[in-house]
Amino acid sequence: MAQYTRVSGSVGLITLQSPRVNALSAAVRQGIVDMMQRALSEPEVKSVVICGQNGIFCGGADIKEFGKNMSGPPLIPMIHAIEAASKPVVAAIEGIALGGGLELALGCHYRIAHAKARVGLPEVTLGLLPAAGGSQRLPRLIGVPAALDLITTGRHVTAAEALKLGIVDQVTDHNTVNVAVKFAKRVAGQSLDPRRISTYPCPCPSDADALFEKAMQKVRRAARGAIAPVACVQAVRAAATLPYNQGMEREKELMATLFTSGQARALQYFFFAQRAVGKWSMPSGARWETSKPRPVHKAAVIGLGTMGRGITVALAQAGLSVVAVETQEKQLMEAKQAISGMLERGAKRSGVAPALDKVSYSHNIQPVADVDLVIEAVFEDMALKKKVFQQLSAVCKPGTFLCSNTSGLDIDHLACQTRNPELVVGMHFFAPAHVMKLLEVVYGPKSSPHAVATAMQLGKKIGKVSVAVGNCRGFVGNRMLKPYLEQALFLLEEGATPEFVDQVLEEFGFAMGVFRVSDLSGLDVGWRVRMADGLAQPDPTTGQPVRVRQGRRYSPLGDLLCEQGRFGQKTGRGWYQYDKPGSQVAKPDPWLHSFLDEYRTRHGLVARRIDHQEVLERCLYSLINEGFRILEDGIAAGPEDIDVIYVFGYSWPRHRGGPMFYAATVGLNKVLERLEHYHQAHPDVPSLQPCRLLRKLVAGGSPPIHKWREVIKKVHSQL
Numbered sequence: 173m174a175q176y177t178r179v180s181g182s183v184g185l186i187t188l189q190s191p192r193v194n195a196l197s198a199a200v201r202q203g204i205v206d207m208m209q210r211a212l213s214e215p216e217v218k219s220v221v222i223c224g225q226n227g228i229f230c231g232g233a234d235i236k237e238f239g240k241n242m243s244g245p246p247l248i249p250m251i252h253a254i255e256a257a258s259k260p261v262v263a264a265i266e267g268i269a270l271g272g273g274l275e276l277a278l279g280c281h282y283r284i285a286h287a288k289a290r291v292g293l294p295e296v297t298l299g300l301l302p303a304a305g306g307s308q309r310l311p312r313l314i315g316v317p318a319a320l321d322l323i324t325t326g327r328h329v330t331a332a333e334a335l336k337l338g339i340v341d342q343v344t345d346h347n348t349v350n351v352a353v354k355f356a357k358r359v360a361g362q363s364l365d366p367r368r369i370s371t372y373p374c375p376c377p378s379d380a381d382a383l384f385e386k387a388m389q390k391v392r393r394a395a396r397g398a399i400a401p402v403a404c405v406q407a408v409r410a411a412a413t414l415p416y417n418q419g420m421e422r423e424k425e426l427m428a429t430l431f432t433s434g435q436a437r438a439l440q441y442f443f444f445a446q447r448a449v450g451k452w453s454m455p456s457g458a459r460w461e462t463s464k465p466r467p468v469h470k471a472a473v474i475g476l477g478t479m480g481r482g483i484t485v486a487l488a489q490a491g492l493s494v495v496a497v498e499t500q501e502k503q504l505m506e507a508k509q510a511i512s513g514m515l516e517r518g519a520k521r522s523g524v525a526p527a528l529d530k531v532s533y534s535h536n537i538q539p540v541a542d543v544d545l546v547i548e549a550v551f552e553d554m555a556l557k558k559k560v561f562q563q564l565s566a567v568c569k570p571g572t573f574l575c576s577n578t579s580g581l582d583i584d585h586l587a588c589q590t591r592n593p594e595l596v597v598g599m600h601f602f603a604p605a606h607v608m609k610l611l612e613v614v615y616g617p618k619s620s621p622h623a624v625a626t627a628m629q630l631g632k633k634i635g636k637v638s639v640a641v642g643n644c645r646g647f648v649g650n651r652m653l654k655p656y657l658e659q660a661l662f663l664l665e666e667g668a669t670p671e672f673v674d675q676v677l678e679e680f681g682f683a684m685g686v687f688r689v690s691d692l693s694g695l696d697v698g699w700r701v702r703m704a705d706g707l708a709q710p711d712p713t714t715g716q717p718v719r720v721r722q723g724r725r726y727s728p729l730g731d732l733l734c735e736q737g738r739f740g741q742k743t744g745r746g747w748y749q750y751d752k753p754g755s756q757v758a759k760p761d762p763w764l765h766s767f768l769d770e771y772r773t774r775h776g777l778v779a780r781r782i783d784h785q786e787v788l789e790r791c792l793y794s795l796i797n798e799g800f801r802i803l804e805d806g807i808a809a810g811p812e813d814i815d816v817i818y819v820f821g822y823s824w825p826r827h828r829g830g831p832m833f834y835a836a837t838v839g840l841n842k843v844l845e846r847l848e849h850y851h852q853a854h855p856d857v858p859s860l861q862p863c864r865l866l867r868k869l870v871a872g873g874s875p876p877i878h879k880w881r882e883v884i885k886k887v888h889s890q891l
């Protein structure tokens with residue numbers, strides 16, 4: 173709703189009221205329409221100010237209303253009526269003006285922003301375009317190149333940048349509403365014609381065709397199959413080439429296609445999924461609302477390899493004091509240089525001073541005695557990690573949280589090395605740790621809710637999307653990756669090439685296919701794990717065929733490559749060949765193709781033609797099946813947790829919502845039927861056997877994804 177008050181004698185003040193972000197719900201839109209009519213009808217009122225309650229102007233259209241029957245006055249005529257008003261209307265922008273919120277402000281005659289406010293048109297991130305006139309007004313106001321940038325990326329800009337671009341007329345450090353009221357009084361009675369943006373000609377550069385062509389190529393490359401960025405370019409092109417009314421028609425047409433698209437549904441689901449993961453719960457019943465985080469001012473990082481360096485940078489950039497520990501003097505010096513470089517480059521990018529003085533370096537563990545939280549990031553070796561945890565437990569002050577950046581080892585084994593196992597959790601960062609948004613916070617059976625709350629809070633403070641997950645081999649992300657990788661190898665055995673599998677996965681929307689990613693991360697990483705698990709070599713005592721290990725089908729292809737020293741990009745050879753070690757340009761490798769041919773011959777395998785559908789179904793459905801198992805085991809609390817992990821940690825295309833949302837889109841019965849089909853064809857591959865929860869959901873009529881938690885609860889209560 174909206175509140176109306178008369179201030180300073182002659183100014184009608186309309187305050188949007190809809191917690192938490194004053195979204196333009198039906199009630200708010202009705203309120204604005206009614207209050208505008210009132211302000212225009214009162215003769216004493218000479219000008220109007222629109223603001224939002226609680227220091228927030230407006231977060232845009234109410235996303236919860238999308239997909240429901242729309243009621244209340246529509247946005248476009250409401251904004252047109254404001255622009256056409258006979259009295260000046262001033263937007264007082266505090267906090268944020270996003271999406272429909274900025275479009276509302278663009279309909280006003282003047283915009284005054286607080287210095288800390290941010291504005292933007294993030295509709296593209298929800299699979300939409302700014303279709304309340306935003307795609308037509310913004311280019312008229314700030315020009316085509318700047319509008320294209322803002323609309324196709326959805327990025328938020330600061331008040332200072334908004335002023336520079338010409339989006340707002342004034343920026344203030346003072347009370348924005350008071351400043352806007354004074355401003356409104358001053359402009360009362362002045363002609364409004366020059367202030368109506370829809371009447372402006374669109375400043376169109378002479379090389380418009382080339383500009384739009386370039387913009388289209390750029391968004392297509394970055395979009396990985398998302399349709400909204402393309403529609404955004406088309407809408408801005410309409411602003412540049414058509415009169416306003418025709419441009420609005422084009423905006424409407426483009427929006428109609430997007431609004432009902434599966435991609436918009438997926439992206440809107442993902443918006444709420446991101447928020448849902450913050451509301452974590454543990455099987456013990458502990459929850460985010462009732463578990464208080466402890467303050468963390470000073471932290472330590474143990475082990476300054478690639479991960480430890482990235483974690484140190486992330487902590488220091490967020491303002492924490494960090495003790496960075498590396499026992500080898502030479503490595504410590506190298507790490508110091510690397511961390512300082514990363515901090516300096518990051519500071520240059522964001523225009524702040526580098527946080528070099530936040531980090532102190534040590535080659536022994538003693539200086540961690542007074543820190544609030546430690547993140548261990550030593551080599552992925554259980555014996556080594558156990559030793560570090562024993563030392564930490566002896567050295568740290570009582571109450572220090574001890575966290576491990578393991579990517580899959582048992583948190584409970586580490587907790588058992590300490591005097592206070594309740595203070596131990598996993599904090600699984602993704603490389604590069606100062607860049608990647610995802611953090612898996614892993615609770616073991618003994619982890620206290622305070623420890624989880626503290627790690628989740630710290631994750632938020634350093635800009636991560638943190639997801640609380642249970643303790644199991646590989647946690648959520650890497651556990652699901654295992655069957656996916658396994659299927660990719662089996663497909664090679666059966667006749668596919670790495671290039672073909674990657675092409676299919678990249679067309680689906682992954683930034684990189686599975687083999688290109690493996691080359692990038694290093695094939696030796698998984699090899700060492702398989703060796704430690706006794707998988708990388710056949711056991712001659714069992715008499716089992718070479719392609720069977722521990723009773724199930726196994727592909728030794730990755731091991732064979734590693735035995736040849738082919739570790740991926742870093743050695744210049746892996747699933748692809750590279751010009752030189754460290755190069756990133758992957759080229760098909762004839763050696764690899766002959767190697768695959770020989771391998772198949774040696775094992776009596778006949779290469780067959782494998783199509784797109786089979787690659788996608790076997791790789792993705794086996795991964796999804798593991799996701800259902802994870803839900804069944806209570807390792808993730810809901811499908812949203814898995815989807816957020818996959819989008820932020822594994823480059824799953826966001827416009828497909830995440831693997832569990834994708835399964836719901838495909839249809840659970842289809843996923844089940846195809847898994848059954850493949851499991852019949854490959855009975856020695858247990859990951860293709862549909863899990864109980866998937867069967868239960870299908871038997872229950874495949875309820876929508878937001879109802880899965882109820883079914884999961886029932887499954888758990890029956891255990």
Ligand SMILES: CC/C=C\CC(=O)SCCNC(=O)CCNC(=O)[C@H](O)C(C)(C)COP(=O)(O)OP(=O)(O)OC[C@H]1O[C@@H](n2cnc3c(N)ncnc32)[C@H](O)[C@@H]1OP(=O)(O)O
Pocket residue numbers: 191192193195231232233234235236247268270271272273294295298300302303304444447
């Ligand atoms: C014809 C179509 C016309 C216009 C199209 C649009 O306007 S589409 C909407 C465009 N707006 C956006 O995309 C903004 C989305 N919101 C955000 O980016 C952030 O929420 C925001 C506003 C920057 C605030 O971030 P913060 O971290 O402070 O809070 P949080 O994200 O947790 O949000 C608080 C609660 O508000 C809910 N919410 C936020 N925005 C909307 C919205 N536009 N509609 C409905 N609800 C919204 C959010 O879900 C949180 O709810 P909660 O229940 O507390 O989890």
